[in-house]
Every structure is written in C-alpha cells, then in structure tokens.
Amino acid sequence: MVNGYTASSLKEALTILAETNAVPYAGGTDLMLENRPGVKYLFLKKIPELRSITADERYIRIGAAVTFTEALASPLVPPLMKEAVSHIAAPAIRNAGTFGGNIGNGSDKADTVVVEFAADAKARIVSKEKERIADIDKVFLSRKHLGLSDGELIAEILLPRKGLERYAYTKVGGRQSQAVSFVSFAGVFGLENGRITNAAAAFGAAGDAVQRYRDIEKSLIGKTPDEAKKVKADYLRAYEERILVNQSRVGPEYQRIVCLNLLNDFLSRFGV
Amino acid sequence: MDKISHSVMKKDHAPKVSGRSVYVSDYPPEGVLCGKMLRSTVARARILDVDAPPLPDGYFYVDARDVPEENAVEIVLYDTPVFCRETVEYIGEPIAMLCGPDEKTVERLRDECRVRYEQLEPVLDPNRAQETFFEYKFGHGDVEKAFAEADKIFDETFETGYHEHAYLETQGMMAEPEENGRMFVHGSAQNAYYIHDAVKRVLGCGDGGVHALQDVTGGGFGGKEEYPSILGCQVAVAAHKCGKPVRCVLDRREDMQCTSKRHPSVCCYRAAVKDGRVTALDVDVLFNAGAYSTLSGLVLQRAVFMAEGVYSIPHIRVHGRAVKTNTTPCGAYRGFGAPQVFFAVETLMNHIARDLGVDPLVFKAAHLARQGDLTATCGRYHFPIPLPAMIEKIDRACGYRKKAVSYGQPQSGRYRRGIGLSLCSHGGGLNGATENELTKSVVRLHKNADGTVEVLAANGEIGQGLRTTFPKIVAETLGLPLDKVFYDHPDTARVPNSGPTAGSRSILIAGELLRRAAVKLREQWADGQEQEVEEHYHDPDFLIPFDMEKMEGDAYPAYSWSVSVIELEVDTLTGISKVLGAYGIFDVGTPIDRNIVMGQMEGGFLQGIGFASMEKMAYDRNGFIRNNNFADYLIPTAKDVPNLKTMLHVESYPFGPYGAKGAGELPLVGAPAAYLAAMEQALGGRPLHHVPFTAEDTILALAKEER
Incomplete structure (x- = not known):
C-alpha cells in the first residue's frame, strides 16, 4: 500500500516536506513505472494554493497540482500549451496528471516541459523558509535532475501572457495516443515592426534532454524574415551540429532529421 | 443472413464484463505456493553451478533434478526441457523455480541465487545458424526450364520481424496435487490436452495420473498454444516436489521477453516472367525458430504450403527451413507462418506488375487460381474462389481503383498518400494429414x-x-x-x-x-x-490425401479468402503514417455469429496493421529483447485506425457446420502487404521489402531519396 501524508494547505505541505523525506505526489500517473518500495508520499491534490489557474499582468499562473484536463478547460491557458496538453497520453491520464508532476518526475519526454522551455516559462518555487522564481531551465536541468533543494516544492508555472500567439508544436510518438514522444518540438516566434524579436525553438525527447540553443536563435533576432532566410542554411547547420541525439526508442539519425524538419517547418510558417 | 448468423449475447459476456470470471491469478492464495523463475541472463552457456541462498522452512528450489521422469516437454519434438539441462540456450531460459508462500520472499530468494556460467559463443544470426530444426522441399512443373525460357527474372528478398501476441492476460499456470494422487494442472491456455499429454510424460504418471483444465483465458492469439505445456510441466514438477499447489504467473516483461512470438522471416522469391505472366516461382523461406523447436515445423509447413499465395503458377519450387538461434523460441501466432509468405508474394507481385508497367490489381487478377486448379502441393481448389467478386465489392466500398490512380501521380508537399491492396487465403484446419492421421x-x-x-x-x-x-x-x-x-x-x-x-x-x-x-x-x-x-473426425471424401513424405495432396480441405485495402497518409517531416482507412472483405463461409465474426475480423486486421507498422521488436547483440514492455513495444489503439471497415462475403462450405469455414486467422494475413503497398505508393513508388515499416524507416527512406 502507498503510505504518505495528505496536506490540506501549502504551509502544512512545506512543513511535512521540511521534516520528512516524503516524495511530492501530484497525480501519480508514473506510479506504475516507478513504485519504489518504502517511499512515503506527500499528496498535493487537496492544497487549494496549488490548484488554481490565475492571471496577473505579466503571467498566466498555473498551479502545480492543476490537471491537464483542467488546463484544457481554462480560457486562460494559451493555445500553445493546450495543444501540447491535448496530445498527452489519453483522457484518464490527463484527468490525473499535473503540470508540477510533469516537471517533477524529470522526464525529458514531458510534453509540457518542452513548451515551457520555448515559452520562457518560470516556476515559483516554495519552501518552508522562502520562495523564489526561477527560469524553467534552472528547474528542469536534465533527465532526472531538477534544480530544487531539499524542502523545495514547485508551486506554480508562470507562462508569459504575451508573445505566445505565433507558435508551432509537434509531438511525434509511435501511435496516436498513449505514446511516449520520440521527439517533441515547440517553437515561439515574435515579429515587431517587421523584425524578428523571438525565434525560440525547444526540442524534447531527443538525446534524453530538453534542448534550446539561445545563441543560435540570436542569429535571427533583429532581422526581417527575408534577411533571416538568407542565413537560414547556416542556422539549420548550426542546429544540426548542436542537437543532441542518441539511440533510444528511435535512432539518432531519425531524431536529428525530424528535429531539423520541424525546425525548418516552424520558420517557414512565419515566412523564414 | 442465415438464422444461425444472428448475433446473440456471448455466454461469457456477463461474468467477464462484471469481473466475476476467475482467471488463474484469481484463485485465493491461501495454501498455494508462489513460483518464480530463475532465468538465464546469457544467450548460451554451460551451467557450472547455482549458489542458492539458504531456504526458510516451506520454501523450495526446483530444477531439472526434480523432474520425476524425462526432462522433456512434449510439443512436436522433445527438445524443450522443463528446466534447463547442462546448458542454457537463450536469455530467459528457466534454470529453476523458487517456490514458497510469500511472493516477495520468493522473489528475494530467486534474486539471491548466483549462477556460474561458462559462456559459449551464441548463434544470433539465423543466416549463420548451424542447426536446422525443420526443412521442407516440394514443387511441381519444370522450374529450371521456365527460368531458362523467361523474358525476365525477378529476385527479391523480404523480411518480417518478431510479433508479440500482447494478450491481456500474461501466461500463468497452476498445479495442484489431488488427494487421489492425481496432478491437476490448470491455467491460461488454448489446449488442455497438450498440457495433459506433456505433464503425463514429465511426471511419468499415465493418463489417469493427470488432468488439465483451461481456466478463463485472457487472450491467446496462438501464444497459448504450446507455451502453457512448458509452464504447465514446470508447475507440475514443482507441485510434485513441494506436495502443495504451486502457481506461476509471469509478469509482463518476463512474458514479452521469454515466451513465444511470431517467427522472424527472410523469404527469397525468384520469379520467371514470360509474355507478361509469371511462369515459375522459386521460393526459399527461412524462419528464425529460436532456441528450441516447439511448433516451428508446423508453422513452417503452413508457410511453405501457402507460398504461392492466391495464384496458380505453372512451375513452382518451395524450400523452407526453420533454424536454431540462441534466442527466445518462437511459436504459434494467428496466421501461423502464412503472414510472412503472403507479405512476400503479394509484395513481389506488386513489384513485378509495376516493373512491367501493368496495374498490380490487373496483373494479380490475371494470375488468380480458380476452382479446380492445382495448389502448390498438388492438391486442388475444390470449391469456388470468390476473390473477383470480393475485389469488386471492396472497390465499391472504398474506391480503391480510383484512389490508386490518383495517389499514383507524383506527390510533393508535407503529406503524401498511398493505397495498397492484398489478396489472401487461409486454409482451415491443421496442416496436411494431421487432422486425419494424428489428431483424430x-x-x-x-x-x-x-x-x-x-x-x-x-x-x-x-x-x-x-x-x-x-x-x-x-x-x-x-x-x-x-x-x-x-x-x-x-x-x-x-x-x-x-x-x-x-x-x-x-x-x-x-x-x-x-x-x-x-x-x-x-x-x-x-x-x-x-x-x-x-x-x-474423418476426412471428407473429396479430399486428396496428403502425403507428408512427398508433401503432396490437399494441405487443407477448405480455404477462406480476403481482400485487404489500406489507405494511409505519410507525414514526410516526422515519418508518422496515419491510416486513413482500412477496408477488409472476408469470406469465412457462413458466420456462426455475425458480431463474433466481425469482432474477429476487426481485431485480426488491426493486429496485422500493428505488425506492419509499429510493432517492432528485436534482440540486441547479446540476444536480449530490450523493448519488453508496453511503453516500448507499441500496439495500435482504436485511435490509430478509427476508420476500420470490415465486410463479409459468404461462400458457404458444404462440409462445414451450416456452411462455416475457418475465420480466426484470416483477417491478419493480408494487412502487412496492403500496408507496405500503400507506403510504397506514398513514398513515390520505390520497392520496399520489410515490415514493420516504421516512422524511422520512412524518414530514413526519404533521406536516402534526397541524397
């Protein structure tokens, strides 16, 4: 049987987390994969502070224990994120799985994390003593590595309110539902006064990492789409050299080609 | 529709959907010992010794030394041991079974066993196999002459991979010593008598010393044809030693890695073409049987018997081999050797037609066997072959011909479409003389x-x-x-x-x-x-008796027929293919229950599409199957083929009950060839030669084209 603690407020949860080695439990959809004997869980489902989707001037704030199904029903959640969420697993999993859990279990194949990378999302991290806001790439470091200290909990995911209107998202999996991604791609494009302000491109699942290369993105910033077209070949070549690939469910050659195809398609959509 | 075809509620519907059915895992654990297998971690080795931990009271270590009679499971031959002999021959081969009342303790004891191996060089490549379990040769006509006189000779090699049954319930058997001294063996199985006969021999107890029961079974697809005999013998030997009921239920990884699958195949087809017609076929079928012979001989027989497909080719020579490798023994799987050769012959016919500049369906229709024609084994097609009518029906249902022309035009852009069609038959009943002379x-x-x-x-x-x-x-x-x-x-x-x-x-x-x-x-x-x-049973009078020495005669009394069409769309950026429609028309004679038959047709067709597209399983260079779980071995879900249309064409069989023929396997057989034909068209017409053809294959093929 699963042993654990049920907290009814964030304060209570953080106290338990500080005093025990309980594992935060936010959905439990990975229990079948990773049901470690002897582990005590801290159940987060009943904590109101983690269950809401709100908006302030700059951010859409999604509570860490908000489920994917709830996000799909919310008018606040941006279409890019909804598109990614709508392809996660199947309805039963989406009813249980959460945004915090998707980051917290440290999978490079997590479908919302690649969107968060492309969207320059942040996470609000809380502990008994303090709270902080961190960029997503400082929270999700690599497969099974999180930038969290003992006693810290992901409380909210912060997505920018503006700038996510032009996007591309593709999940590539072995079948139409219930599939772990072979490769996933999220891109966010920005254009102001005819010049490119953003060309964020994030890749998930390839090479066991979530990848984003801001230095390569910079080569397009400030250019008009026509100017960018001229450097596109170099830009794609730079990605080809940098993208990490490996042998997993699909081979490295496949991962590289598909990542570049999706990247190329993303830019083409916006005239580059 | 005949009265008998009207659907009724299945007799086991209520207990199954309400959860009241008792599967082998559901019997209460009180008084039953749990058995866990100690398995080989290497593909081939001599076992030097096994260092087992001290066993608490009530716990047992069971191995080959505990087999009362002969350490050999009766399947077709007797090479499969109950527990390994001096050597292990594949990764996962059972060395011993640990038994005891508490599952976790049994697992711990099993994990604490240390096996010392003297490693031997395994054979993993079937092309380099040193041992042939079964070999068959037959044919008719003058093949050499036909090739000598040919306008053109085609020589192509086709490959298919493993195919995992993916039944819902994993393998599980239980043995209970009864007070009268009899051993009662029961569990998830297809053939209680196979188990009965195998256990009888292993225990040396005679017919009265054993009885076997099939429990409620959560799917088989052929996977529970021979394997339960092995597991049944293992639990029976354990129960015999422990003097208590012993149950062994495999976990999913264990089941996927260590139990039988469809034989991977390499089929080399040579065809002689003269005046636009195939005059001769020279066929070589190679099956990777794995480490023990199990049912490979029978599976291979069906493959070679059906190697000609639905055609009548004047000169034919067929050679088949099932060879030993140090891998998981393969066995029965819906279709039983036929899907491999139908994939090959149907794809070959497409390739020849395209090369000759003829529409593949027109080309195939010109070669179709007709009632009264010879079969590959010099039997006869005694009954009408309804394929021409079925082709027209399916064309009306899905617009095959029109789409084939339209998708055959050069395509560019991200999404490209293709449509493929295959023609198949499936002989009902066991091969050759088996029904009349052995099964009786x-x-x-x-x-x-x-x-x-x-x-x-x-x-x-x-x-x-x-x-x-x-x-x-x-x-x-x-x-x-x-x-x-x-x-x-x-x-x-x-x-x-x-x-x-x-x-x-x-x-x-x-x-x-x-x-x-x-x-x-x-x-x-x-x-x-x-x-x-x-x-x-006795053979119907019309049947030409089958001579197993010459491989001549009627291999089957009656054939069922199918036309399968698959229409798909390839995403050239990701290699992912979407099945836009899968259309099948099946002649299984009179359906004894329409819903039941349609369920079979839909399920089998979808299973075949999985085999053709996403169900890829392979072993690594150590002989280990890595993707032994349902996250890494994907089978299609309902969302993958939402547009699945199956129809029946009834050519009733006068010697079957109310006109019924064989139904269960047929719908799977045609899917791989239809799928690959659609894929070839979507990718611009280049010939392809293997299934599963995955997203990865698609992307690599497109990349090759660009280079």
Whole structure:
C-alpha cells in the first residue's frame, strides 16, 4: 500500500516536506513505472494554493497540482500549451496528471516541459523558509535532475501572457495516443515592426534532454524574415551540429532529421 | 443472413464484463505456493553451478533434478526441457523455480541465487545458424526450364520481424496435487490436452495420473498454444516436489521477453516472367525458430504450403527451413507462418506488375487460381474462389481503383498518400494429414435428464466465442433454445480430445463434428433420459490425401479468402503514417455469429496493421529483447485506425457446420502487404521489402531519396 501524508494547505505541505523525506505526489500517473518500495508520499491534490489557474499582468499562473484536463478547460491557458496538453497520453491520464508532476518526475519526454522551455516559462518555487522564481531551465536541468533543494516544492508555472500567439508544436510518438514522444518540438516566434524579436525553438525527447540553443536563435533576432532566410542554411547547420541525439526508442539519425524538419517547418510558417 | 448468423449475447459476456470470471491469478492464495523463475541472463552457456541462498522452512528450489521422469516437454519434438539441462540456450531460459508462500520472499530468494556460467559463443544470426530444426522441399512443373525460357527474372528478398501476441492476460499456470494422487494442472491456455499429454510424460504418471483444465483465458492469439505445456510441466514438477499447489504467473516483461512470438522471416522469391505472366516461382523461406523447436515445423509447413499465395503458377519450387538461434523460441501466432509468405508474394507481385508497367490489381487478377486448379502441393481448389467478386465489392466500398490512380501521380508537399491492396487465403484446419492421421478429433454431447445439453469438447474459449458458437450450432440442430445448451472450459478428465484450438479449425472441424453429433442425438432423442452421443473426425471424401513424405495432396480441405485495402497518409517531416482507412472483405463461409465474426475480423486486421507498422521488436547483440514492455513495444489503439471497415462475403462450405469455414486467422494475413503497398505508393513508388515499416524507416527512406 502507498503510505504518505495528505496536506490540506501549502504551509502544512512545506512543513511535512521540511521534516520528512516524503516524495511530492501530484497525480501519480508514473506510479506504475516507478513504485519504489518504502517511499512515503506527500499528496498535493487537496492544497487549494496549488490548484488554481490565475492571471496577473505579466503571467498566466498555473498551479502545480492543476490537471491537464483542467488546463484544457481554462480560457486562460494559451493555445500553445493546450495543444501540447491535448496530445498527452489519453483522457484518464490527463484527468490525473499535473503540470508540477510533469516537471517533477524529470522526464525529458514531458510534453509540457518542452513548451515551457520555448515559452520562457518560470516556476515559483516554495519552501518552508522562502520562495523564489526561477527560469524553467534552472528547474528542469536534465533527465532526472531538477534544480530544487531539499524542502523545495514547485508551486506554480508562470507562462508569459504575451508573445505566445505565433507558435508551432509537434509531438511525434509511435501511435496516436498513449505514446511516449520520440521527439517533441515547440517553437515561439515574435515579429515587431517587421523584425524578428523571438525565434525560440525547444526540442524534447531527443538525446534524453530538453534542448534550446539561445545563441543560435540570436542569429535571427533583429532581422526581417527575408534577411533571416538568407542565413537560414547556416542556422539549420548550426542546429544540426548542436542537437543532441542518441539511440533510444528511435535512432539518432531519425531524431536529428525530424528535429531539423520541424525546425525548418516552424520558420517557414512565419515566412523564414 | 442465415438464422444461425444472428448475433446473440456471448455466454461469457456477463461474468467477464462484471469481473466475476476467475482467471488463474484469481484463485485465493491461501495454501498455494508462489513460483518464480530463475532465468538465464546469457544467450548460451554451460551451467557450472547455482549458489542458492539458504531456504526458510516451506520454501523450495526446483530444477531439472526434480523432474520425476524425462526432462522433456512434449510439443512436436522433445527438445524443450522443463528446466534447463547442462546448458542454457537463450536469455530467459528457466534454470529453476523458487517456490514458497510469500511472493516477495520468493522473489528475494530467486534474486539471491548466483549462477556460474561458462559462456559459449551464441548463434544470433539465423543466416549463420548451424542447426536446422525443420526443412521442407516440394514443387511441381519444370522450374529450371521456365527460368531458362523467361523474358525476365525477378529476385527479391523480404523480411518480417518478431510479433508479440500482447494478450491481456500474461501466461500463468497452476498445479495442484489431488488427494487421489492425481496432478491437476490448470491455467491460461488454448489446449488442455497438450498440457495433459506433456505433464503425463514429465511426471511419468499415465493418463489417469493427470488432468488439465483451461481456466478463463485472457487472450491467446496462438501464444497459448504450446507455451502453457512448458509452464504447465514446470508447475507440475514443482507441485510434485513441494506436495502443495504451486502457481506461476509471469509478469509482463518476463512474458514479452521469454515466451513465444511470431517467427522472424527472410523469404527469397525468384520469379520467371514470360509474355507478361509469371511462369515459375522459386521460393526459399527461412524462419528464425529460436532456441528450441516447439511448433516451428508446423508453422513452417503452413508457410511453405501457402507460398504461392492466391495464384496458380505453372512451375513452382518451395524450400523452407526453420533454424536454431540462441534466442527466445518462437511459436504459434494467428496466421501461423502464412503472414510472412503472403507479405512476400503479394509484395513481389506488386513489384513485378509495376516493373512491367501493368496495374498490380490487373496483373494479380490475371494470375488468380480458380476452382479446380492445382495448389502448390498438388492438391486442388475444390470449391469456388470468390476473390473477383470480393475485389469488386471492396472497390465499391472504398474506391480503391480510383484512389490508386490518383495517389499514383507524383506527390510533393508535407503529406503524401498511398493505397495498397492484398489478396489472401487461409486454409482451415491443421496442416496436411494431421487432422486425419494424428489428431483424430472426438466430440461428445451429453444430454441431461432435464433436457439440457452439454458440449464435451477440448477447444478453448480465448475470446473468439466458442462458449457461444459451439452451443449455437448444437441448439440450432436440435431445435433447442440456446440457454439449454452450454459449453464449459474443458477439463481433460471430462471431455474427449477434439484437437487443439489452432489453425482456424475449432468451428470448421470440431463445430462440424458437433453438428453431426447433434443430428445423431436428435434422431435418438428420448425425453427425460440421460443420453450421450459421440462423433469422430474423418476426412471428407473429396479430399486428396496428403502425403507428408512427398508433401503432396490437399494441405487443407477448405480455404477462406480476403481482400485487404489500406489507405494511409505519410507525414514526410516526422515519418508518422496515419491510416486513413482500412477496408477488409472476408469470406469465412457462413458466420456462426455475425458480431463474433466481425469482432474477429476487426481485431485480426488491426493486429496485422500493428505488425506492419509499429510493432517492432528485436534482440540486441547479446540476444536480449530490450523493448519488453508496453511503453516500448507499441500496439495500435482504436485511435490509430478509427476508420476500420470490415465486410463479409459468404461462400458457404458444404462440409462445414451450416456452411462455416475457418475465420480466426484470416483477417491478419493480408494487412502487412496492403500496408507496405500503400507506403510504397506514398513514398513515390520505390520497392520496399520489410515490415514493420516504421516512422524511422520512412524518414530514413526519404533521406536516402534526397541524397
């Protein structure tokens, strides 16, 4: 049987987390994969502070224990994120799985994390003593590595309110539902006064990492789409050299080609 | 539609959907020892010794030394050991079973066993196999002459991979020593008599010393044809040693890694073409059998018998081999060798037609076998072959011809479409002379004094509906309401041997025997009396007896027919293919229950599409199957082929019950060739040669094209 603690407020949860080695439990959809004997869980489902989707001037704030199904029903959640969420697993999993859990279990194949990378999302991290806001790439470091200290909990995911209107998202999996991604791609494009302000491109699942290369993105910033077209070949070549690939469910050659195809398609959509 | 075809609620519907059915895992654990297998971690080695931890009271270590009689499981040959002999021959081979009351303790004890191996060089490549388990050669006509006179010779090699059954319930068996000294073996299985015979031999106890029961079984697809004999012997030996009931249920990884699958194949086809027609075929079939022979000989027989496809080629030579490698033994799987050769011959015919500049369907139609023609084994197609009519029906249903022309134009852009069609047949019943000379099926009907009738037969309900369709045949013949006739899971202590649940034979062979038994019972029906009638199989008179030495004669009494069409769309950026439509028309004779048959057709077709597209399984250079779970071995879901349309064409068979023929395997057989043909068209017409053809294959093929 699963042993654990049920907290009814964030304060209570953080106290338990500080005093025990309980594992935060936010959905439990990975229990079948990773049901470690002897582990005590801290159940987060009943904590109101983690269950809401709100908006302030700059951010859409999604509570860490908000489920994917709830996000799909919310008018606040941006279409890019909804598109990614709508392809996660199947309805039963989406009813249980959460945004915090998707980051917290440290999978490079997590479908919302690649969107968060492309969207320059942040996470609000809380502990008994303090709270902080961190960029997503400082929270999700690599497969099974999180930038969290003992006693810290992901409380909210912060997505920018503006700038996510032009996007591309593709999940590539072995079948139409219930599939772990072979490769996933999220891109966010920005254009102001005819010049490119953003060309964020994030890749998930390839090479066991979530990848984003801001230095390569910079080569397009400030250019008009026509100017960018001229450097596109170099830009794609730079990605080809940098993208990490490996042998997993699909081979490295496949991962590289598909990542570049999706990247190329993303830019083409916006005239580059 | 015939009256008997009207669908009824399945007799096991309510207990199954309500969860009341008792599967082998569901028997209470009290007094039952849990068995866990200690398995080889290397592909080939001599076992030097096994260092087992001290065993607490009530815990047992069971291995080959505990086998009372011969350490050999009867399947076809006797090479499969109950527990390994001096050597292990594949990763996962059982070395011993640890038994005890507490599962976790048994697992710990098993994990603490240290096996010392002297590693031997394994054979993993079937092309380099040193041992051939089975080899068959036959043919007719003058193949050499036809090739010498050919305008053009085609020489192509086709490959297929493993195919995992993915039944819902993993393998599980239980053995219980009874007070009278008998061993009672039961569990998830297709053939209670196979288990009965295998256990009898291993325990050396004679027919009266054992009985076997098929428990409610959560799917088989052929995977529970021979494997339960092995597991049944293992639990029986353990129960014999421990003096207590022992149950062993495999976990999913164990099941996927260590139990039988469809044989990977390499089929080399040479075809001689003269004046636009195929005049000769020279076929070489190679099956990777794995480490033990199990059913490979029979699977290979069906493959070579069907190597000509649905065509009549004047000169044909067929050679087949099933070879040993140090990998998981392969076995029966829906289609039983036929999907591999139909994939090859159908794809070859497409390639030849395209090369000759002829429409593949027109080319195939010109070569179709007709009633009275010779089969590859010099038998005859005794009954009408309805494929031409079926082709017209499917064309009307899905617009095949029009789409084939349209998608055949050069395509550019991200999404590209293709449509493919295949023609198949499936012979009902066991191969060649097996039914008449070896199996000799017997069925009985037992009438109770209250007028209810029990079917006594050995065929197992594995989701294909036998608990309903057998009683339907009997009730219809006797003029009884269906609720007066029932069929329980077979127990060899009670039922005669009506042969295995295999080869699309249960309705065709046992069902017809039941019909005849019911006629007999009807003639001698006496109200208020207990009565029993029995019926024995003999070949129908029209059949040309099969000579196993020459491989000549009627390999099967009757053939079922299919036309399968698959239409798909390839995303050239990701390689992902979406099946836009899968259309199948199937002639299985009279459906004994329309819903049940349609369920079979849909399920089998989808299973075949999985085999063709996403179900990729392979072993690594150590002989280890890595993707032994459902996250890494994907099977299609309903969302993958939402537009799945199946139809029936009824060419009733006068020697089958109410005109029925074999049904279970047919729908799978045509899917791989239809899928690949669609893929070839979407990718611009280049010839492809293997399944599964995955997203990865698609992307690599497109990349090759660009280079």
